[in-house]
Amino acid sequence: MSLTEDKLLEQLESFVNNDIAHFKELTQKVIRNYTKKSKRLDKIVKQSDTQQKQLITLHKELDEYKNHLEDKVEDSLKEIKDLNREIEDTQREVIFTMGAIGESRSKETGNHVKRVAEYSHLFAVKYGMSEEECELLKQCSPMHDIGKVAIPDAILNKPGRFTDEEFKAMQKHAELGYEMLKHSNRTIMWAASIVAYEHHEKYNGKGYPRGIAGEDIHIYGRITAIADVFDALGSDRVYKKGWSDDKIFNLIKEERGEHFDPKLVDIFFEHLNDFLKIRDSYKDNFEE
Numbered sequence: 676m677s678l679t680e681d682k683l684l685e686q687l688e689s690f691v692n693n694d695i696a697h698f699k700e701l702t703q704k705v706i707r708n709y710t711k712k713s714k715r716l717d718k719i720v721k722q723s724d725t726q727q728k729q730l731i732t733l734h735k736e737l738d739e740y741k742n743h744l745e746d747k748v749e750d751s752l753k754e755i756k757d758l759n760r761e762i763e764d765t766q767r768e769v770i771f772t773m774g775a776i777g778e779s780r781s782k783e784t785g786n787h788v789k790r791v792a793e794y795s796h797l798f799a800v801k802y803g804m805s806e807e808e809c810e811l812l813k814q815c816s817p818m819h820d821i822g823k824v825a826i827p828d829a830i831l832n833k834p835g836r837f838t839d840e841e842f843k844a845m846q847k848h849a850e851l852g853y854e855m856l857k858h859s860n861r862t863i864m865w866a867a868s869i870v871a872y873e874h875h876e877k878y879n880g881k882g883y884p885r886g887i888a889g890e891d892i893h894i895y896g897r898i899t900a901i902a903d904v905f906d907a908l909g910s911d912r913v914y915k916k917g918w919s920d921d922k923i924f925n926l927i928k929e930e931r932g933e934h935f936d937p938k939l940v941d942i943f944f945e946h947l948n949d950f951l952k953i954r955d956s957y958k959d960n961f962e963e
């Protein structure tokens with residue numbers, strides 16, 4: 676081998692060695708980079724795992740919260756409903772008590788207002804009024820004589836017949852009741868004010884206080900009128916014996932289109948048994 680060849684070979688070897696070293700260095704760099712990146716990837720995967728777990732937990736918590744919220748809303752709704760019922764019951768009780776106070780002043784019994792309430796309800800149902808109105812009339816018809824709380828004792832408790840003047844003073848109870856109740860904007864009070872005002876009006880226009888006739892008298896007034904008279908006639912009082920059924924039925928027939936709305940008289944006789952059933956279930960007990 677000549678010197679030149681040796682040199683060439685040496686040079687070639689050095690080139691190859693250099694390249695190998697360079698290649699090694701490159702490979703190591705790539706491996707380092709790869710390891711670094713793979714570690715970062717691992718970290719990212721781990722992080723996303725944790726995030727996923729956190730998401731699942733959050734989702735669960737949200738679900739639980741939603742259920743809790745639903746329960747809470749349901750509970751609150753129930754509470755509101757209970758409260759509403761309580762308010763309505765209280766209203767009914769107050770109204771009923773006011774009615775009973777009115778009746779106690781007029782020498783009637785507590786059961787009189789109960790019966791009038793039931794009769795009025797039955798009339799309203801058969802007349803074709805809505806369920807809501809039937810209930811309303813049942814609640815407020817016991818208030819028909821509430822104005823009597825403002826009538827002087829001397830007149831209210833007078834035994835025997837009234838003078839014309841006393842009778843006029845007594846008749847004032849209708850207007851007085853109306854005046855007491857008309858300012859309220861509660862439906863039940865408004866309805867009760869009509870009942871108080873118009874329960875002594877007659878279909879033929881000969882009643883009081885205004886002498887209005889026919890359907891100018893509110894149906895609440897027309898119904899309470901017949902319910903009140905039917906009950907008052909048949910009930911025993913300290914000062915009078917109750918009428919016999921025949922006598923009562925005859926009067927109601929005679930007053931068809933006079934004192935009473937003819938349609939209501941027809942309803943009364945068509946459903947007489949139901950009315951008598953109500954009378955039987957709320958009998959007066961004088962031994963109380």
Ligand SMILES: [Fe+2]
Pocket residue numbers: 819820848874875
């Ligand atoms: Fe009355």
Ligand SMILES: [Fe+2]
Pocket residue numbers: 783787819820903907
């Ligand atoms: Fe009455």
